[in-house]
Amino acid sequence: MFEGFPHIISAKQFSREWLENKFFPLTDEMQAVFDSGGCEVLKGKRMVSLFYQPSTRTRMSFEMAMDYLGGKVVFSSENARESSSAEKGETLRDTLMVVNRYKPDVLVIRYDRSLDASLVASASRAPVLNAGDREPGEHPTQALLEARTILKRRGAIDGLKIAIVGDLKNSRTVRSLCYILGMFKNIQIYFVSPTDIKIKDDVKEYLHKNNVAFEESTDLRTVAPKVDAVYQTRTQKECGGSIDRKDHNLGYFLVDKELAESMKPDAIIMHPLPREDEITLDVDSDSRSVYLTDQIDNGVFARMTLLKMILS
Amino acid sequence: MFEGFPHIISAKQFSREWLENKFFPLTDEMQAVFDSGGCEVLKGKRMVSLFYQPSTRTRMSFEMAMDYLGGKVVFSSENARESSSAEKGETLRDTLMVVNRYKPDVLVIRYDRSLDASLVASASRAPVLNAGDREPGEHPTQALLEARTILKRRGAIDGLKIAIVGDLKNSRTVRSLCYILGMFKNIQIYFVSPTDIKIKDDVKEYLHKNNVAFEESTDLRTVAPKVDAVYQTRTQKECGGSIDRKDHNLGYFLVDKELAESMKPDAIIMHPLPREDEITLDVDSDSRSVYLTDQIDNGVFARMTLLKMILS
Amino acid sequence: MFEGFPHIISAKQFSREWLENKFFPLTDEMQAVFDSGGCEVLKGKRMVSLFYQPSTRTRMSFEMAMDYLGGKVVFSSENARESSSAEKGETLRDTLMVVNRYKPDVLVIRYDRSLDASLVASASRAPVLNAGDREPGEHPTQALLEARTILKRRGAIDGLKIAIVGDLKNSRTVRSLCYILGMFKNIQIYFVSPTDIKIKDDVKEYLHKNNVAFEESTDLRTVAPKVDAVYQTRTQKECGGSIDRKDHNLGYFLVDKELAESMKPDAIIMHPLPREDEITLDVDSDSRSVYLTDQIDNGVFARMTLLKMILS
Numbered sequence: 001m002f003e004g005f006p007h008i009i010s011a012k013q014f015s016r017e018w019l020e021n022k023f024f025p026l027t028d029e030m031q032a033v034f035d036s037g038g039c040e041v042l043k044g045k046r047m048v049s050l051f052y053q054p055s056t057r058t059r060m061s062f063e064m065a066m067d068y069l070g071g072k073v074v075f076s077s078e079n080a081r082e083s084s085s086a087e088k089g090e091t092l093r094d095t096l097m098v099v100n101r102y103k104p105d106v107l108v109i110r111y112d113r114s115l116d117a118s119l120v121a122s123a124s125r126a127p128v129l130n131a132g133d134r135e136p137g138e139h140p141t142q143a144l145l146e147a148r149t150i151l152k153r154r155g156a157i158d159g160l161k162i163a164i165v166g167d168l169k170n171s172r173t174v175r176s177l178c179y180i181l182g183m184f185k186n187i188q189i190y191f192v193s194p195t196d197i198k199i200k201d202d203v204k205e206y207l208h209k210n211n212v213a214f215e216e217s218t219d220l221r222t223v224a225p226k227v228d229a230v231y232q233t234r235t236q237k238e239c240g241g242s243i244d245r246k247d248h249n250l251g252y253f254l255v256d257k258e259l260a261e262s263m264k265p266d267a268i269i270m271h272p273l274p275r276e277d278e279i280t281l282d283v284d285s286d287s288r289s290v291y292l293t294d295q296i297d298n299g300v301f302a303r304m305t306l307l308k309m310i311l312s
Numbered sequence: 313m314f315e316g317f318p319h320i321i322s323a324k325q326f327s328r329e330w331l332e333n334k335f336f337p338l339t340d341e342m343q344a345v346f347d348s349g350g351c352e353v354l355k356g357k358r359m360v361s362l363f364y365q366p367s368t369r370t371r372m373s374f375e376m377a378m379d380y381l382g383g384k385v386v387f388s389s390e391n392a393r394e395s396s397s398a399e400k401g402e403t404l405r406d407t408l409m410v411v412n413r414y415k416p417d418v419l420v421i422r423y424d425r426s427l428d429a430s431l432v433a434s435a436s437r438a439p440v441l442n443a444g445d446r447e448p449g450e451h452p453t454q455a456l457l458e459a460r461t462i463l464k465r466r467g468a469i470d471g472l473k474i475a476i477v478g479d480l481k482n483s484r485t486v487r488s489l490c491y492i493l494g495m496f497k498n499i500q501i502y503f504v505s506p507t508d509i510k511i512k513d514d515v516k517e518y519l520h521k522n523n524v525a526f527e528e529s530t531d532l533r534t535v536a537p538k539v540d541a542v543y544q545t546r547t548q549k550e551c552g553g554s555i556d557r558k559d560h561n562l563g564y565f566l567v568d569k570e571l572a573e574s575m576k577p578d579a580i581i582m583h584p585l586p587r588e589d590e591i592t593l594d595v596d597s598d599s600r601s602v603y604l605t606d607q608i609d610n611g612v613f614a615r616m617t618l619l620k621m622i623l624s
Numbered sequence: 625m626f627e628g629f630p631h632i633i634s635a636k637q638f639s640r641e642w643l644e645n646k647f648f649p650l651t652d653e654m655q656a657v658f659d660s661g662g663c664e665v666l667k668g669k670r671m672v673s674l675f676y677q678p679s680t681r682t683r684m685s686f687e688m689a690m691d692y693l694g695g696k697v698v699f700s701s702e703n704a705r706e707s708s709s710a711e712k713g714e715t716l717r718d719t720l721m722v723v724n725r726y727k728p729d730v731l732v733i734r735y736d737r738s739l740d741a742s743l744v745a746s747a748s749r750a751p752v753l754n755a756g757d758r759e760p761g762e763h764p765t766q767a768l769l770e771a772r773t774i775l776k777r778r779g780a781i782d783g784l785k786i787a788i789v790g791d792l793k794n795s796r797t798v799r800s801l802c803y804i805l806g807m808f809k810n811i812q813i814y815f816v817s818p819t820d821i822k823i824k825d826d827v828k829e830y831l832h833k834n835n836v837a838f839e840e841s842t843d844l845r846t847v848a849p850k851v852d853a854v855y856q857t858r859t860q861k862e863c864g865g866s867i868d869r870k871d872h873n874l875g876y877f878l879v880d881k882e883l884a885e886s887m888k889p890d891a892i893i894m895h896p897l898p899r900e901d902e903i904t905l906d907v908d909s910d911s912r913s914v915y916l917t918d919q920i921d922n923g924v925f926a927r928m929t930l931l932k933m934i935l936s
Contacts, residue, residue, distance in 0.1 A: 034415075037356070044661070046691070050680070056362065057410055060387045064414045067358070067386045074691045075684045077702055078389055094899055094916065098681055101920040102688045103658075275406055292406065296413040346727075349668070368674070369722055372699045376726045379670070379698045390701055587718055604718065608725040 006127040008306065009117045011140040011179035019147065019183070023305060027148055030304040031297075034068050042071030045311045048099055049073060049108040051131070052081040057273060058131050058142075061296075062108045065303035071311065074104065081112060096123035105311050109133075127310045129303075136200065137172030141306065142272055143180045145298040146173075146231075149290055152298075153268050154228055157181070163190040163223045165253055166233030166278065169197040173272040174233060178203050182210035189214040190223040194250040218251025225262045230255060231270045232278050232291075245278060256280040263288065270295060318439040320618065321429045323452040323491035331459065331495065335617060339460055342616040343609075346380050354383030357623045360411055361385060361420040363443070364393040369585060370443050370454075373608075374420045377615035383623065386416065393424060408435035417623050421445075439622045441615075448512065449484030453618065454584055455492045457610040458485075458543075461602055464610075465580050466540055469496040475535045477504040477565055478545030478590065480511040485584040486545060490515050494522035501526040502535040506562040530563025537574045542567060543582045544590050544603075557590055568592040575600065582607060630751040632930065633741045635764040635803035643771065643807065647929060651772055654928040655921075658692050666695030669935045672723055673697060673732040675755070676705040681897060682755050682766075685920075686732045689927035695935065698728065705736060720747035729935050733757075751934045753927075760824065761796030765930065766896055767804045769922040770797075770855075773914055776922075777892050778852060781805070787814040787847045789877055790857030790902065793821040797896040798857060802827050806834035813838040814847040818874040842875025849886045854879060855894045856902050856915075869902055880904040887912065894919060 005013070014023070033039050047066045051059055056078075063073045092111065099107060100123070107128045109115065115133040132139045150157050160181070168174050168191055178199075181187050189207065191199045191214060198216060207214055217223055224230060232255050245254035255269060260283050263269070271279055271291035283289055317325070326335070345351050359378045363371055368390075375385045404423065411419060412435070419440045421427065427445040444451045462469050472493070480486050480503055490511075493499050501519065503511045503526060510528060519526055529535055536542060544567050557566035567581060572595050575581070583591055583603035595601055629637070638647070657663050671690045675683055680702075687697045716735065723731060724747070731748060733739065734755040739762075744752050756763045774781050784805070792798050792815055802823075805811050813831065815823045815838060822840060831838055841847055848854060856879050869878035879893060884907050887893070895903055895915035907913055 048684070056389050056392055056407070059389075060360070060411070060414065063387055067384075072691075075687055077680050077683075079391065079703065080680055091899075093905075094897065095680070097916045098897065098920050099684070101917065102684065102924060273406065273410065275403075281405075292409045293413065296410050300414060368701050368704055368719070371701075372672070372723065372726065375699050379696075391703065585718065585722065587715075593717075604721045605725065608722050612726060 005117075005121060006310065007117065007120050007124070007129070008140050009115050009120060009128070009130045010138050011143040011176035013140070014144070014180060014183065016183040019180075022309070023144065024148065024151065026308065027298075027301050027305045030301045030308065034300060034304065038068040038070065040070035042066065042069040042307060042311050045071040045105040046074040046103070047071055047106050047108060047307075048075045048102070048104040049131075050077050050080045050095070050099070051110040053110050053112045053132065054079070055110055055132065058110065059108075061299045062129070062131060062303050065300050065307055068300065069304055069307055071105075071307065093119055093123045096120065096128070100125050106307065129306065132172055134172070136175060136202070137170070138176045138179075139172045139272075140176050141303055142173045142299070143176035144302040144306075145295055146177055146270065146272075147180050148298045148302060149270065149294045150229060150268070153290060153294065154266075157184040157187075159186045160184070160229065161188040161190075161227045162229040162231055163192055163220060163227045164199075164231045164233075165192040165220055165255075167197045168193045168199040168233075171233050174199070174231075175203060177231065178207060178212075182207055182212050185211075187212045190227060191216045192218065192220045192223055192251070192253060194218065194253075220252050220254070221259065221262065224259055225264070227267060228264065229268045229270055230263065233272060234274060234276045234278055254278065254280070255283055257282045260286050260288070317429075317433060318622065319429065319432050319436070319441070320452050321427050321432060321440070321442045322450050323455040323488035325452070326456070326492060326495065328495040331492075334621070335456065336460065336463065338620065339610075339613045339617045342613045342620065346612060346616065350380040350382065352382035354378065354381040354619065354623050357383040357417040358386040358415070359383055359418050359420060359619075360387045360414070360416040361443075362389050362392045362407070362411070363422040365422050365424045365444070366391070367422055367444065370422065371420075373611045374441070374443060374615050377612050377619055380612065381616055381619055383417075383619065405431055405435045408432065408440070412437050418619065441618065444484055446484070448487060448514075449482070450488045450491075451484040451584075452488050453615055454485045454611070455488035456614040456618075457607055458489055458582065458584075459492050460610045460614060461582065461606045462541060462580070465602060465606065466578075469493070469499075471498045472496070472541065473500040473502075473539045474541040474543055475502040475504055475532060475539045476511075476543045476545075477532055477567075479509045480505045480545075481509040483545050486511070486543070487515060489543065490519060490524075494519055494524050497523075499524045502539060503528045504530065504532045504535055504563070504565060506530065506565075532566070533564050533571060533574065536571055537576070539579060540576065541580045541582055542575065545584060546586060546588045546590055566590060566592070567595055569594045572598050572600070629741075629745060630934065631741065631744050631748070631753070632764050633739050633744060633752070633754045634762050635767040635800035637764070638768070638804060638807065640807040643804075646933070647768065648772065648775065650932065651922075651925045651929045654925045654932065658924060658928065662692040662694065664694035666690065666693040666931065666935050669695040669729040670698040670727070671695055671730050671732060671931075672699045672726070672728040673755075674701050674704045674719070674723070675734040677734050677736045677756065677758075678703070679734055679756065682734065683732075685923045686753070686755060686927050689924050689931055692924065693928055693931055695729075695931065717743055717747045720744065720752070724749050730931065753930065756796055758796065760799060760826075761794070762800045762803075763796045763896075764800050765927055766797045766923070767800035768926040768930075769919055770801055770894065770896075771804050772922045772926060773894065773918045774853060774892070777914060777918065778890075781808040781811075783810045784808070784853065785812040785814075785851045786853040786855055787816055787844060787851045788823075788855045788857075789816040789844055789879075791821045792817045792823040792857075795857050798823070798855075799827060801855065802831060802836075806831055806836050809835075811836045814851060815840045816842065816844045816847055816875070816877060818842065818877075844876050844878070845883065845886065848883055849888070851891060852888065853892045853894055854887065857896060858898060858900045858902055878902060878904070879907055881906045884910050884912070
C-alpha cells in the first residue's frame with residue numbers, strides 16, 4: 001500500500017492524495033457494509049491483536065472491524081505486557097518474529113514504548129497496524145477516523161479552524177492528528193494547554209514546514225468562539241501530567257454547556273476518549289458533540305477500510 | 313421481554329408466571345439442544361462480554377451458552393477494569409454508549425459497582441445481562457439456575473425449607489435467590505451467619521412483604537436436619553468478611569460429612585462456587601450435592617434460555 | 625492414546641516407538657496442512673485454554689494449532705490466576721470439574737503449581753494438555769517440538785551430543801527435554817550451569833537409568849566445540865535464580881558470535897524462548913540458529929499433531 005512498506009506506524013505515511021482518492025471513498029463503502037450487518041470479504045483471513053497497554057475501546061474497534069468483514073481474530077491478548085513473555089524480557093523483535101511464523105494476515109499492536117518502523121519492517125512480514133504507541137507516541141488509525149469525522153460533518157478539511165486542548169505534550173492522538181492536518185490547506189490550529197504540557201517543538205516544526213498556522217493559548221474561552229472544532233483530550237495521568245480544568249494560574253480548559261454555547265452553531269466537539277471530567281455530561285446531548293457517536297462509528301469504518309485495503 | 317426493558321439487571325424483574333410459563337419450559341428445550349451438541353439458531357448474532365471483576369466460571373458459562381446456540385462472542389475482556397479505559401476514568405455510561413455503536417446484539421457485564429437500571433436503559437440499546445454487580449449486588453442469572461436446580465431436584469419450589477449460610481450481608485447470589493424465592497409459596501428460610509454479616513434489612517423487608525417466613529441462626533447443625541436444601545456460600549474475602557466455620561463464639565457454618573448425614577435423604581446441598589473450605593471435599597460425592605453438577609449444567613441452560621429469548 | 629489416560633501431563637508418557645511410528649509421521653502431515661493454509665478436520669470441536677501463568681507465545685501456538693485444524697477456541701483466559709475464581713481459593717479440581725460440565729473436547733492448561741496426573745484423571749473427562757506447570761514443572765509439548773527440530777535438522781536423535789545451559793534447576797523445558805532424550809541411544813548431555821542452579825538429582829537418576837551419559841560443567845566455551853546442539857535457556861527470574869553470563873566465579877554461559885564460531889558447522893542453536901540476554905542478537909542470523917524459526921514452526925505442527933490424535 002505504502003511503497004512496499006505494508007505497515008501503518010505513523011500518520012505521516014498517509015497523503016492527501018491517498019486520503020481523498022482511496023481512503024475516503026472506500027470508507028463510504030465500508031460504512032454501507034457495516035450498516036448492512038457485515039460481509040464475508042475477509043473470510044479465512046487471520047488477525048492477531050497484542051495489546052501491551054490497556055484499551056478495551058481500541059481493541060474492540062479493530063476486532064469488530066475484522067468481524068464485520070468476515071475475518072477472524074485468531075488470537076487476542078489484552079494484557080500482553082503483564083501476561084506474556086514480555087515480562088520475562090522478550091523483546092518486541094523476538095515477539096514479531098515468533099508471531100510471524102504462525103502466518104497471520106495482520107497484526108494489531110498497542111505498545112507502551114515506541115513501535116520503531118525499521119524494526120517492524122525487519123521483523124514482520126505481516127502488516128502491523130499501530131494501535132497506539134509511546135515515545136513520542138502515535139495513533140494513526142485514530143487520526144484517520146478524526147479526519148473522516150471532520151470531513152463528513154464540515155464538508156471539507158481545508159480551511160479548518162480547530163482548538164486542540166489538554167495535555168498536548170503527551171497525547172499520541174494529537175500528534176497523529178497534527179500530521180494529518182498538515183496535509184490540508186489553510187488550517188488554523190489553536191493549541192490550548194498549561195504551559196508545562198504544551199505541544200512539542202518537533203510537531204510545531206512539522207506544522208511550520210507544512211504551512212499550518214498555529215497559536216498557543218491557555219484559555220479555551222477566548223478560542224472557542226472562533227473555531228470550527230474543539231478537540232478536547234483527557235489528562236494523561238499515566239504520563240504524570242494532571243490538569244485542574246479551571247485553575248486561575250494554569251488557565252481554562254473545560255468544555256461545559258456554557259463554553260459550548262459560545263461556539264459556532266456548526267462547530268463540532270471532538271474527543272478521542274476515554275473522557276474524565278474535561279467535557280461535562282450535559283454537553284453529550286448537544287448535536288455538535290461527536291465523541292460518543294460519529295467518532296466511534298468512523299473508528300470502525302476506518303479500520304474496516306484499512307483491513308480491506310491490506311488483506312483483499 | 314420485560315415490558316419494554318430488554319435488560320436483565322435484577323432478579324426482581326422475573327415473576328412466577330414468567331418462570332413457570334416461559335423460562336422453565338424453554339430451559340428444558342435448551343437442555344436438549346445442549347445435549348445434542350448445540351444448534352445454529354443464533355448464527356450471526358454478536359455478544360460482547362466485559363468483566364470488570366474476575367470470574368472465569370461465569371464468563372465461560374455465558375460464552376459457552378452463546379456458542380451452543382451458534383452465536384458469536386465477538387469481543388471479550390476478562391479484566392476490563394485494569395485493562396481498559398476504565399482505569400483512565402471512563403464511566404460505565406460512556407462505555408455502554410461506545411459499545412452500542414458497534415451494534416452488538418447482547419452485552420454481558422460483570423461490574424464491581426452497581427449496574428444502575430436507569431443508567432443502563434438510557435445508555436444501551438443492546439440488552440445488558442448483569443453477570444454480577446456490587447452494592448448491594450445482584451446475580452440474576454445465578455438465581456435462575458438455582459431455581460431450576462431446586463425445581464428439577466425437588467419437583468417444586470413451593471413449600472421449600474432452605475438454609476442459606478455464610479456471609480449473607482455481602483453475597484449477591486443470596487440476594488438474587490431471595491428475590492426469586494419471594495415469588496413462591498410457603499417458603500421457609502433459615503439464615504445462618506455470624507451476626508456481623510447477617511442478611512440485610514431490605515432483604516428481610518422484601519421477604520416479609522412477600523410472605524416468606526424466615527429465621528436467623530448461628531448454628532447450621534440445629535437447622536440442617538429440618539431443611540430441603542442447604543445453600544452454602546463462601547466467605548467474601550474481597551468484601552472484608554471472614555469466617556471461622558466452627559468458631560465457638562461466632563457459631564457453626566461448616567458443611568462436612570457429619571453435617572450432611574444429619575440432613576434429610578432427599579435434601580440437596582447447593583453452593584454458587586467458587587468454594588473455599590466451607591464444604592469439605594468428602595461431601596462432593598454425596599448424591600445430594602449439586603454444586604459441581606446440576607448447578608453448573610443449569611447455568612448454561614439458563615443462559616442459553618435468556619439468550620434465545622432475547623436474540624431470536 | 626496413552627493406555628486409557630487421555631491427558632498429556634509429562635513427557636515421560638511418550639515412548640520412542642510412539643514418537644517414531646505415530647508422532648513424527650503425523651507431524652509431517654500436519655506441516656503440509658499448515659503450509660496449505662489449514663483444514664476443517666476438527667470442525668465443531670471445542671478447546672478451552674486456561675493460563676494461570678503468563679505466556680502469549682505458548683497460548684498462541686495452541687490456539688493457532690486448533691484454528692489451522694478448523695477447531696474452535698470457545699473460551700480462553702490469559703490470566704486465570706488473577707482474573708478467575710482461582711484467586712478466591714477455588715482449587716484446580718473444582719475448576720476441572722466445572723469446565724468439564726461444559727463438554728469441551730480438550731483443555732489446555734498452564735498452571736503455576738503442579739498438574740497432578742491422578743487429580744487430573746479423577747476430575748477431567750476431557751483430555752488435558754499440560755502447557756507448562758511447576759514444582760518440579762514439565763512442558764511436554766515443548767519437548768516434542770524440540771525432538772522434531774533435532775530430528776529434522778540432524779537427521780536423527782540417536783548419538784546426539786547436546787549442551788544444555790542455564791538455570792537447569794528450575795527449567796521445566798529442560799526437564800521434559802531430558803525425559804525425551806532418555807528414550808534415544810548414545811546421547812551425551814553436557815549440563816552447563818552455575819553450581820547453585822544445576823540439574824536436579826532426580827533427572828540425573830532418570831538419565832542414569834536410561835543409559836544417557838552426562839557431564840556437568842560451568843564453562844560453555846569448553847563444551848560448545850564438542851556438541852551437535854546447544855540448548856540455551858533463560859534465567860528463570862520468577863524462580864529466584866539469576867545469572868551473570870560471564871561471571872568469573874560462576875562460569876561462562878553466554879552464546880554470542882564468538883562462541884557460535886567455535887561450534888561445529890552442522891550444530892544447531894536452540895532456545896525455548898523467551899530470550900533475555902543469553903543469546904546475543906548477532907547470532908539470530910546464523911543458519912544454525914533455530915529458536916526463532918524451526919522451533920516455533922514445530923511448536924504449531926506438534927500441537928496440531930496432538931490435537932488431531934486426540935480429537936479426530
